[in-house]
Amino acid sequence: MQHTRIKDLLNASTFGQEVTVKAWVKTFRNNQFLALNDGSCLGNLQAVIDFTHTEEALLKRLNTGAAVLVRGPLVESLGKGQRVEVKVSHLEILGDSDPEKFPLQPKKHSLEFLREIAHLRFRTNTFNAIFKVRHTLAFAIHQFFNDRGFVYLHSPIITGSDAEGAGEMFRVTTLDLNNPPRLEDGSINYKEDFFARSTNLTVSGQLEGELAAMALGNIYTFGPTFRAENSNTTRHLAEFWMVEPEMAFYELKDNMDLAEDMLKYLIRYALEHCPDEIDFLKNRLLEEEKLKPQAERSELDLVSKLNFCLENNFERLTYTEAIEILRQSKPNQKKQFKYLIEGWGTDLQSEHERYLVEKHFKKPVILTDYPAEIKSFYMRQNEPDAQGRKTVGAMDILFPGIGEMVGGSQREERLDRLVGRMEELGIPAEEMDWFLDTRRFGTAPHSGFGLGFERLVLFVTGMTNIRDVIPFPRTPKNAEF
RNA sequence: UCCUGAGUAGCUCAGCCGGUUAGAGCAUCUGACUGUUAAUCAGAGGGUCGCUGGUUCGAGCCCAGCCUCAGGAGCCA
Numbered sequence: 351m352q353h354t355r356i357k358d359l360l361n362a363s364t365f366g367q368e369v370t371v372k373a374w375v376k377t378f379r380n381n382q383f384l385a386l387n388d389g390s391c392l393g394n395l396q397a398v399i400d401f402t403h404t405e406e407a408l409l410k411r412l413n414t415g416a417a418v419l420v421r422g423p424l425v426e427s428l429g430k431g432q433r434v435e436v437k438v439s440h441l442e443i444l445g446d447s448d449p450e451k452f453p454l455q456p457k458k459h460s461l462e463f464l465r466e467i468a469h470l471r472f473r474t475n476t477f478n479a480i481f482k483v484r485h486t487l488a489f490a491i492h493q494f495f496n497d498r499g500f501v502y503l504h505s506p507i508i509t510g511s512d513a514e515g516a517g518e519m520f521r522v523t524t525l526d527l528n529n530p531p532r533l534e535d536g537s538i539n540y541k542e543d544f545f546a547r548s549t550n551l552t553v554s555g556q557l558e559g560e561l562a563a564m565a566l567g568n569i570y571t572f573g574p575t576f577r578a579e580n581s582n583t584t585r586h587l588a589e590f591w592m593v594e595p596e597m598a599f600y601e602l603k604d605n606m607d608l609a610e611d612m613l614k615y616l617i618r619y620a621l622e623h624c625p626d627e628i629d630f631l632k633n634r635l636l637e638e639e640k641l642k643p644q645a646e647r648s649e650l651d652l653v654s655k656l657n658f659c660l661e662n663n664f665e666r667l668t669y670t671e672a673i674e675i676l677r678q679s680k681p682n683q684k685k686q687f688k689y690l691i692e693g694w695g696t697d698l699q700s701e702h703e704r705y706l707v708e709k710h711f712k713k714p715v716i717l718t719d720y721p722a723e724i725k726s727f728y729m730r731q732n733e734p735d736a737q738g739r740k741t742v743g744a745m746d747i748l749f750p751g752i753g754e755m756v757g758g759s760q761r762e763e764r765l766d767r768l769v770g771r772m773e774e775l776g777i778p779a780e781e782m783d784w785f786l787d788t789r790r791f792g793t794a795p796h797s798g799f800g801l802g803f804e805r806l807v808l809f810v811t812g813m814t815n816i817r818d819v820i821p822f823p824r825t826p827k828n829a830e831f
Numbered sequence: 832u833c834c835u836g837a838g839u840a841g842c843u844c845a846g847c848c849g850g851u852u853a854g855a856g857c858a859u860c861u862g863a864c865u866g867u868u869a870a871u872c873a874g875a876g877g878g879u880c881g882c883u884g885g886u887u888c889g890a891g892c893c894c895a896g897c898c899u900c901a902g903g904a905g906c907c908a
Contacts, residue, residue, distance in 0.1 A: 380867040394868095401865080414858095429866045453841065455858050456869045462900065463842070517907070554908090579906055580832055592908060688904085700904075754908060802908030815901090826832095827899080 353419070357390035362424060362434060369436060370421045371395060372444065374473065377456040378412040384438075386418070392475055392630050396427065396435040408441065414456060415447030415473070461818055468822055469831055476634060479627035480819055483620055484807050488572075490619035491593055491803075494612055495570045500595060503562045503569040505555030510547055518578035519550035520588075551576035555594050556798060557728075557785050560761060563596035563796055564788045570595040572803070580826050584815045585753060587804060589824040596798035602730075602743045602760040605797035606716055609747060609756050610664050613714075613806070617656050620810050628653060628810070635812045652812040655750075658713070664747065665711040668719040670694065670735075675710060676702050694739060697724045700753060707748045714755075720744045727771045729759040730795075745799070752809050758799020765789040 353370040373388035373395070384397040397420045401409055412418070421440040427433060453467055454474065464471040471477045492502065508522050524544040525531065531542040540548040555571035562569045575592040595608065621628060632652035639647045650658060667675075676682055676691045676698075689699045698706075698717075707715050719732060722740040729742035743760035762768045768789055772779055779786065807819040817823035822831045 377869070379870050380865055382865070383867045383870085385868080396868085398866080427866095429868080431868050450841085450859060455842070457842075457857060458869085459842065466900090575908080577907075581906060582832085582901095583904085583906090584902080586907070590908070757908060800908060805908060 355390040356386065356388045356393070356395045359395055359424060359436075360391065360393050360434060365425050365434070366423055368421065368439075369424045370419065371397070371436060372417070372419050375412055375414055375416045375418060375447070377414060378409075381409060384412060384418075384420070386420070387473075387478075389472075389478065392478060392626055396429075396432050397422070397438050398435050399438045399441060404441065408443070411443050411446055413447050413449040413452065415449075415452040415454060416443060417445035417447075418442065419444055461815065465817055465823070472821075475630060477818075479624075479630045480807070480811050480813065481821065482627045483624050483631075483811050484819060486620050486623050487616055487807060487810060488803070490616050490623075491570075491572055491612075493619070494615050495568075495595065498568070500568045500570050501562070501566045503555075503559060503566075503571050505552065505558040505571045505573065505594075507552050507574065508545075508549050509552045510545065510549050517553050518580075519553055520576050520578045522549045522551060553577055554592070554800065556596065556800065559594050559596035559798060560785070560796065561788060563598045563798070564792070564794070567599075568595070568597045582826060584817075585805065585808075587816055587820060587823055587825060590816075590820070591803035593801040593803055594798060596796065598794055598796045600760070600797040601795055602718065602745060602797060605758055605760060605799060606666065606718070606745050609745070609758065609799050609801075610716070612801075613747070613755070614660050616806065617810060618660055621653070621656055621660075628656070631811050631813075655812075656810065662713050664714040664716050666716045666718065669698075669717055669721065669741065670719065670739075672698070672702075672706060672717055676705065679705060679710070681705060695721045695723060703748050703753055704750075708750045712750075714750070715748045716745055717748065718743070718745045720746075722771075725759070727775050727777055728761050728768070730762045731767050731771070743797075749805075749809055751814070752805050754802075755805050755809070756799050756801050758797065760795065760797040763789060763793045763795050765793065 353372045356371060356373060359369060359371065371386060371388070373386035376385040376387050376394050378384050381401045382399050384399060385394040386397055387394050399409070399412075419440075419442040420436055420438045422436045422438045424434055425437050427435040429435075454470060459474070464474065464477070472481065495502065522544075525538070525540075525542065531539040533539045540546070543549070552573075552575060554575060555573065559569055559571050571592075571594045573591065574589055576589055577586075578588060579586065581588075595612075597604070597608065600608070635652050648655070673691060673694055679691075681687050681701075682691050687699075687701055687705075689701065691702065697720075706717075707713070719741040722729075722731060722742045725742050725744050729744050732741045732743060734740050742762075745756075745758050746754050747756035749755040762771065765786065769779055769786070772782070804816050804819050808814070808816055811819060813819055817825065
């Protein structure tokens with residue numbers, strides 16, 4: 351049967367026509383006012399029921415969560431608080447919702463509780479808004495790259511390479527775990543496994559992306575990524591989505607320019623296409639901040655924060671410059687950092703990144719040229735500086751409240767340098783032969799980066815826990831639903 | 832994995848120094864009211880105090896172990 355989405359009805363400019371609405375009950379007030387939501391927008395449609403001419407048994411079934419059909423003329427609302435309403439002439443229950451058992455009430459629930467009922471949390475305003483924004487950002491990613499002639503590459507989810515060392519991996523196998531085939535020395539015989547070798551879920555599509563970029567020019571991947579790290583934080587998931595562009599003939603600066611353009615494009619796209627959702631999330635955040643002491647409240651509301659991000663250039667500086675700023679910073683002088691900045695060469699701790707981004711520059715920061723020791727083997731080796739310190743052409747983009755949003759680099763395209771570094775780190779070159787072929791045949795400067803999609807969604811929605819911006823979060827000890 | 836905190840009604844939380852029958856608001860149920868905006872008013876029902884063990888005349892409260900959750904750290908995106 352034909353029915354109209356509530357979003358269209360709330361925007362309607364003509365009245366009197368009969369409409370049919372199919373939606374879920376949010377609340378039923380005063381035995382006559384039904385607040386309906388069908389997911390098409392955050393707003394509810396008010397349906398007014400003539401309870402004197404409606405069976406009492408039917409009215410009793412208008413419980414929060416029930417699916418209903420209402421039909422009647424769309425009229426200007428007699429009451430305050432809404433512009434339009436439906437005067438119900440026909441009412442049907444499509445699906446009951448037992449009020450004794452339905453866990454959502456017309457009141458504020460904690461995010462922790464909603465996480466436990468992740469299958470139902472879509473029905474709340476907050477998660478309606480979050481997943482609209484998430485969708486919009488995903489769509490905008492494809493739009494951005496497509497407009498610029500990038501090819502969307504599907505890198506494999508099951509990988510055979512275990513040489514990359516970018517974190518703990520999830521094993522993929524069809525072997526009988528209770529009785530696996532073994533070699534004479536007792537080790538497991540993967541020759542008998544499905545792929546006749548040991549396989550894992552991907553931790554990054556970068557290496558495959560590089561192969562494609564060295565032919566197609568500019569590519570990007572956007573898919574699920576898996577890390578079996580025992581991370582219990584508000585910023586990590588065992589299964590998350592990552593965007594990884596890879597560009598032939600791009601040097602580090604081109605790489606940074608693209609990443610900054612992309613982030614601004616995505617934020618602007620969300621602001622333009624989800625104004626209601628972001629406004630709702632902004633107000634939600636303001637409510638939450640009221641509970642905090644003045645000192646801990648943020649200076650900018652969500653919309654201002656996003657706009658501020660668009661209006662300012664990201665601060666670009668090298669690791670070496672950042673160390674100097676941190677060394678002379680107040681918290682370092684006063685020994686307030688848990689990890690004091692003493693010398694050059696160690697990785698920055700969260701507290702240092704937060705100081706740079708949230709206190710010193712107060713905007714997104716791109717850090718470049720990290721010490722080679724603390725970065726991956728594939729990053730391009732810079733010439734040592736006057737003091738003989740070795741760095742690589744890496745770039746990390748740090749965001750306030752999030753930390754590392756993007757991690758990327760110019761890749762080492764010189765075969766001898768790359769193989770040399772792999773030897774130093776004990777990475778077996780034989781297993782990476784296919785990867786090294788790009789450096790053997792027509793090698794060229796190229797660059798790329800990885801964007802943690804959920805971290806972007808966190809920033810744009812103003813949420814603070816990454817488990818609340820993915821439908822069904824996978825974290826250590828939790829893979830429910 | 833480490834550090835800190837938490838776990839009491841469907842939800843959010845209170846529960847004093849270890850002491851009789853464990854409380855409140857919301858939700859639910861019953862009734863009243865009927866242009867309400869998380870409707871309102873009156874009444875009622877609702878508990879394995881995370882689990883296991885220990886101390887004690889007596890444990891929601893003290894002790895030990897475990898489980899789960901949250902925040903921070905590490906790892907990273």
